[in-house]
Amino acid sequence: MNLKLDSNKLTAILRKVNILLAVLAAASAVFCGVMAFGLLSNPSLERMGLRQQEMEAQIPQLQQKIEDQQAAVDQAEKDAQAQVAAANEEQAAVQQELDAATERKAGMDNTVYTFQNSEQVYQQMRQNIADIRVEYGTAIRKLEDKILAGESNYRICYLTFDDGPSYYTGDFLDKIDELDIHVTFFTIGYQMGKNQDAKRDAYLRREALSGHSICNHTYTHAIHNGLYYSKENFMDAVKKQEDVVYSATGIRTDIVRFPAGSYYCPQRTAVIEELTNQGYGWIDWSANAFDSGTNIKTKEFVARTVVWQVSQEQISVVLMHDWRLETLGALDSIVSQLKEKGYIFLPLFKESSTVGTVRPKWDN
Numbered sequence: 001m002n003l004k005l006d007s008n009k010l011t012a013i014l015r016k017v018n019i020l021l022a023v024l025a026a027a028s029a030v031f032c033g034v035m036a037f038g039l040l041s042n043p044s045l046e047r048m049g050l051r052q053q054e055m056e057a058q059i060p061q062l063q064q065k066i067e068d069q070q071a072a073v074d075q076a077e078k079d080a081q082a083q084v085a086a087a088n089e090e091q092a093a094v095q096q097e098l099d100a101a102t103e104r105k106a107g108m109d110n111t112v113y114t115f116q117n118s119e120q121v122y123q124q125m126r127q128n129i130a131d132i133r134v135e136y137g138t139a140i141r142k143l144e145d146k147i148l149a150g151e152s153n154y155r156i157c158y159l160t161f162d163d164g165p166s167y168y169t170g171d172f173l174d175k176i177d178e179l180d181i182h183v184t185f186f187t188i189g190y191q192m193g194k195n196q197d198a199k200r201d202a203y204l205r206r207e208a209l210s211g212h213s214i215c216n217h218t219y220t221h222a223i224h225n226g227l228y229y230s231k232e233n234f235m236d237a238v239k240k241q242e243d244v245v246y247s248a249t250g251i252r253t254d255i256v257r258f259p260a261g262s263y264y265c266p267q268r269t270a271v272i273e274e275l276t277n278q279g280y281g282w283i284d285w286s287a288n289a290f291d292s293g294t295n296i297k298t299k300e301f302v303a304r305t306v307v308w309q310v311s312q313e314q315i316s317v318v319l320m321h322d323w324r325l326e327t328l329g330a331l332d333s334i335v336s337q338l339k340e341k342g343y344i345f346l347p348l349f350k351e352s353s354t355v356g357t358v359r360p361k362w363d364n
């Protein structure tokens with residue numbers, strides 16, 4: 001602010017005016033002195049009278065000069081006050097701007113806080129969902145234990161669909177919704193091909209939101225192209241798929257199924273040890289829909305095969321594929337027949353007794 005500067009200016013002006021007044025006072029003194037000297041030195045009354053008249057004639061001019069100077073001082077004072085007022089006004093405007101800026105900053109801080117807060121809320125929700133999954137898995141495990149101890153008439157069928165999301169996954173989800181059951185998807189990120197990530201992720205989200213379990217079938221499923229060359233290759237493909245599912249759904253996959261089954265993996269023991277060390281469960285299957293071969297199966301074949309195998313077990317894990325239309329066509333029949341036999345259809349959780357224990361019973 002230039003308030004101080006203005007005060008200085010005012011002081012300077014006043015100083016000049018004071019000097020002027022001092023000069024005028026000195027001039028008046030000299031005038032009086034001269035007049036007195038005239039009176040004393042020149043006894044001529046006439047001359048004295050003349051001199052006096054001359055001098056008296058100059059008085060109004062001198063008075064006018066004094067008044068003019070006084071007016072100039074007043075004006076300078078007014079100007080200085082006006083400058084101070086303007087400076088104050090300017091300062092008030094600056095203050096107002098500062099206040100507005102402070103308010104804007106507070107608004108931005110609040111926005112930043114809201115974002116931070118929503119991320120916290122999101123993380124908390126994810127944690128809640130993870131907790132609920134554990135609770136649900138634990139409850140299912142208790143039911144399994146009762147069934148295995150002969151204390152329950154329930155039977156459990158875990159329908160599991162491998163290799164999706166595929167272009168038919170939406171149709172499978174519609175049918176599964178209609179049947180009002182819950183299932184498990186062993187997903188691969190690579191299935192739908194290039195530029196289809198958004199579609200794939202939408203299917204993954206729908207699977208998650210419908211209460212199904214989403215598990216890990218590795219990103220590439222490249223059983224003939226490097227997946228089983230080393231433990232590291234396999235774990236990389238698992239992690240990559242985990243990231244795909246996590247970014248689409250916020251869910252960490254915690255059950256892995258080996259493409260073609262764990263017995264197909266040359267380093268089976270080492271990989272299982274690595275998975276276990278890293279906190280993953282793994283699972284094969286007990287029943288098999290035999291729907292992944294190139295031979296075209298009828299939906300009747302799929303239904304008959306699945307229903308017969310599941311019926312041999314109290315708790316059954318069925319291998320199927322959500323890219324096979326015959327399997328989609330068989331679901332009505334499979335579910336209605338098995339419900340009649342007392343089976344309920346549940347999603348797989350890591351807590352299940354079947355994780356890490358079931359073995360293919362009817363595969364060659």
Ligand SMILES: [Zn+2]
Nearest residue numbers: 162163259260
């Ligand atoms: Zn597969």
